[in-house]
Amino acid sequence: MSGAQPRVAAPVGRKDAAPVPAVLPGTRRSARPEMLRAIGPRLLLALYIVFLLVPIYWLVNMSLKTNAEIASGMTLWPERPTLENYRRIFTDASWYSGYINSLKYVLLNTAISLLVALPAAYAFSRYRFLGDKHLFFWLLSNRMAPAAVFALPVFQLYSAVGLFDTPWAVALAHCVFNIPLAVWILEGFMSGVPREIDETAAIDGWSFPAFFVRIFLPMVAGGVGVAAFFCFMFSWVELLLARTLTTVDAKPIVATMTRTVSAAGMDWGLLAAAGVLTIIPGAIVIWFVRNHIARGFALGRV
Amino acid sequence: MAKPRDNRAWLLVLPVVALVAFSALIPVMTVVNYSVQDTFGNNQFFWNGTGWFKELLDPSTDLGGRFLDALWRTLLFSALCLLIEIPLGIAVALVLPRRGWGVAAALVVLALPLLIPWNVVGTIWQVFARRDIGLLGAAVNGLGIDFNYAQVPLHAWITVVAMDVWHWTSLVVLLCYAGLRAIPDAYYQAAKVDGAGAWAVFRAIQLPKMQRVLTIAVLLRFMDSFMIYTEPFVVTGGGPGNATTFLSIDLVKIALGQFDLGKAAAVSIVYNLIILTVCWVFFATTTRGQGEAGR
Amino acid sequence: MARIGFDHLAHAYPGGGYALKPMDMVWEDGGAYALLGPSGCGKTTLLNIISGLLRPSEGRVLFDGTDVTALPTERRNVAQVFQFPVVYDTMTVRENLAFPLRNRGVPAAAARARAEHVAGLLGLTRDLDRRARNLGADEKQKISLGRGLVRDDVAAILFDEPLTVIDPHLKWELRSRLKELHRQVPVTMIYVTHDQTEALTFADRVAVMSAGEVVQVGTPEALFERPAHTFVGHFIGSPGMNLLPCTVEGREAVLAGGGRIALPHAYPALPGKVELGIRPDFATLARDGLPVTVQRVDDLGRRRIARLLLDGRPFAATLPEGMPVPAEPRLALDPARLHIYADGRLARGEA
Secondary structure, eight states: OTTHHHHHHHHHHHHTTTHHHHHHHHHHOOHHHHHHHHHHHHHHHHHHHHHHHHHHHHHHHHHTSOHHHHHHOOOSSOSSOOOHHHHHHHHOHHHHHHHHHHHHHHHHHHHHHHHHHHHHHHHHHHOBOTTHHHHHHHHHHHTTSOHHHHHHHHHHHHHHTTOTTSHHHHHHHHHHHHHHHHHHHHHHHHHTSOTHHHHHHHHTTOOHHHHIIIIIHHHTHHHHHHHHHHHHHHHHHOOHHHHHTOSSTTOOHHHHHHHHHHSSSOOHHHHHHHHHHHHHHHHHHHHHHHHHHHHHHHSSOO | OOOOBOTTHHHHHHHHHHHHIIIIIHHHHHHHHHHTEEEOSTTOEEEOTTHHHHHHTOTTSHHHHHHHHHHHHHHHHHHHHHHHHHHHHHHHHHHSOSSSHHHHHHHHHHHGGGGSOHHHHHHHHHHHTOTTTOHHHHHHHHTTOOOOTTTOHHHHHHHHHHHHHHHHHHHHHHHHHHHHHTSOHHHHHHHHHTTOOHHHHIIIIIHHHHHHHHHHHHHHHHHHHHTOOHHHHHHHTTOSTTTTOOHHHHHHIIIIISOOHHHHHHHHHHHHHHHHHHHHHHHHHHHTTOGGGOO | OOOEEEEEEEEEOTTSOEEEEEEEEEEOTTOEEEEEOOTTSSHHHHHHHHHTSSOOSEEEEEETTEEOTTSOGGGTTEEEEOSSOOOOTTSBHHHHHHHHHHHTTOOHHHHHHHHHHHHHHHTOGGGTTSBGGGSOHHHHHHHHHHHHHTOTTOSEEEEESTTTTSOHHHHHHHHHHHHHHHHHSOOEEEEEESOHHHHHHHOSEEEEEETTEEEEEEOHHHHHHSOSBHHHHHHSSSSOOEEEEEEEETTEEEETTSOEEEOSSBOOOOOSOEEEEEOGGGEEEESSSEEOEEEEEEEOSSOEEEEEEETTEEEEEEEOTTOOOOSSOEEEEOGGGOEEEETTEEOOOBO
16 A cells, blocks of 8 residues: 555646646636626626516506506606506406405415315325326326316316306316426425324324324425415416406406406506506415425425 | 335325316317317317318418417427526526525515416516507617517517516526525535635536426426417517417417317317427436436 | 644634634644534534634634635635535546546646546545446545545545444444545544544544533543543543542542542642542452442443442442452442542642
8 A cells, every 4th residue: 555655646746836726816816806706696686686676666656647647658656646546446346356256266276276285295205006107297297288278178168067157167277287286396395204203193093184184284384385375376377267267256357457458448557556456465475485485396306 | 215005095196186187187088079070160060080180280281380380489489488587597596695684585576476467467568568658668769779569570579588587587596596595505615625616616516406496497487488378468469460479379369269169179289299298308308317326 | 734723713603602612722734633522512613613614703723834714715725524425416426536626727637647546545446437426425425535635735634524424334444444544645634523433443633522622632542541521531431431529638539428549649629529530441340449239230242331329329330251240349449540530620640
């Protein structure tokens, strides 16, 4: 082994110059790039956030103007701010019932999706069973089916079973893409809980349902929150199916908006106010799950 | 430890299968059924065999040419979205603060566009890009460029792509951010010890560790941009001319506008198969060779 | 390679007390040192201060007399091996090993040659072209080590509990390879661990830490035979040193129960809590001496340890080979191995 010594030493001579360039880039750094290095990232982030917020600001700005002011020319902020547009929405049943209808099917969908996705995700995370992989990918493939493809047959289906124009129709239709997503997210979180927990509980005499609700669910509460967030989100933002499956009684706000647009003339101020109001529920939901959003995506298979 | 094998687990997945099958399988069968028939309204159907498919896949026919045009437009749109959103999303995720009050605030703002109903997203950009009442349109015109997305196809494309970037880049950011947060501090410390600069850290640590979330991001962004309907429809209605008529917009035109159910069904099936194939190929290539030794 | 000095070094996290109490110390160039202590004793804090990942709140760190306190990690020429193996997943073993050199602008060919040489030292030659991601934890840890060895200008290689995730049967192999490496490549190595076996077998000199303080630096023998602090006596050795409260009267220690024990030295007046310490290895069960009761005997294979009660306190002693437990058990203490501690610290006897 003594032969190793000179071999260690040999490259030293050749590399003697190396430590010098290693230090140089540091010392060569002048003040300007150093500053750029510090400010650059923040600038990028700031620009991106401005890019996200300006269009939203513009909508809010417009919702506080009268149609006359909108038509009369560009102003960066409302010259004569008015809440008239909002007042009209809150006093007109055809408007505000749209919000209630939307919330109905969104909440219904979130509840159904979670209810059935929880046991399924548990099965995927804990067991291997006949056709499990194929089933999982079949579920996910439904996420890849354009709503436009389904719109008409889904309309016929729900008309046939008498659910047309009810919140149930929209809630069930949205399940097609929300359940796979919920299973996917929940499975990721559940796989993070060691199986020993299940076994210990079984030995301690817990029945499976009691164990699942009392012990297991609290451990994946974060995942349930994230899954609920995504179900809420995708159901809330979807228009095509929601509009196809309703006419009057269950008409969601998103559909109300499109139909008003095509009515005589453009009531921009009213449209903007309605738009602003559709952003608020989402904003509230994000605030509650802000600490979990980033995690929710990182887990799960693929 | 391997998962135990137990076919009773099927009982737990049964509700999911039943629900999804009810809402998906029956419509899929309906679509397949329509695709081999022709209709002259009033629910009168005639057997048409593979006629629609032959026509669809032959670019010289009316339907085939139309389908191919829309397909190229959609592919171009998806490609543009991915090319802009993925690098931009990675960059923003890298500059997001990792701790402090700014994190929650930034995440909430980032997630905001994701939670806006798609037609409202369309409305926002429809207004925002207008030259008469929109800030963006007016500003660009102020620079001396005659910007009009209702008339000029290029401008319509710019508007629609900008809208999609605005709408969805945050999803890529959130995914990448989650991936970055999962990297143990020791990796960054080791990189410091090894004298790695920011670029070397990105290449050697951050990018490889984000591979999994990036796979999800690319898949989701491909699927959703390829299926896009509501947002561009609200902004441009598929125009000017057919300049922004993507596959789904064309599909709805055929199905509801012309009530050509057989044609629409055939388009649907080919459309869906394209998405499935692309996703499968992408998935298979990115995950190949990773299975060797777990993580 | 460098001599590492600490000059009034201390660290307090904002809003907290000292995580590391003020210390002055010099570690010689080319030595194999271990930092031993229970979790939370500040050993990782000290390690991170040496590597520059953490800036001390007080005092200076000197490499060969040069103040490096303000230098960032990448300018300090230290290498560090972490608790969990850090390898660059997408690179081959060769690329991993060459990475620190490439970052420092070493030409590709030279870096390659150096990487291959280090792979030889570590027994990784056959794996050079494999992806690092597909290797086992022990091989990954070897790569982390290799990335330190590959730079021949490193001042020190730091190990932060490097064997935590290694399978037990491989721990021994890796440890002896480390020792072997230190013999071949005379670079200062600092090894942080809470495992006394690892520390005592690896290091020439062991620094034992407790509650943010280095309580003793010494050879494994010194730590065993002359613990400078009751903590060292207790923490090192299995079972640890016996400690009995007592008072010292001239050359005798008087136990709480009234028993008197002859001491090798006289002691000056001692402040605070005074204790008599003796390792179980030097206390034997005998027919003469202090009366004790035997609770049980543990057979450790090579030796037997009698668990006793002396004045109602637990006490461990050796039961000599072949000797049955006496009917009237008594305890014999080797006077040369008796130590007196005042407030935990070894009291110096008068000549």
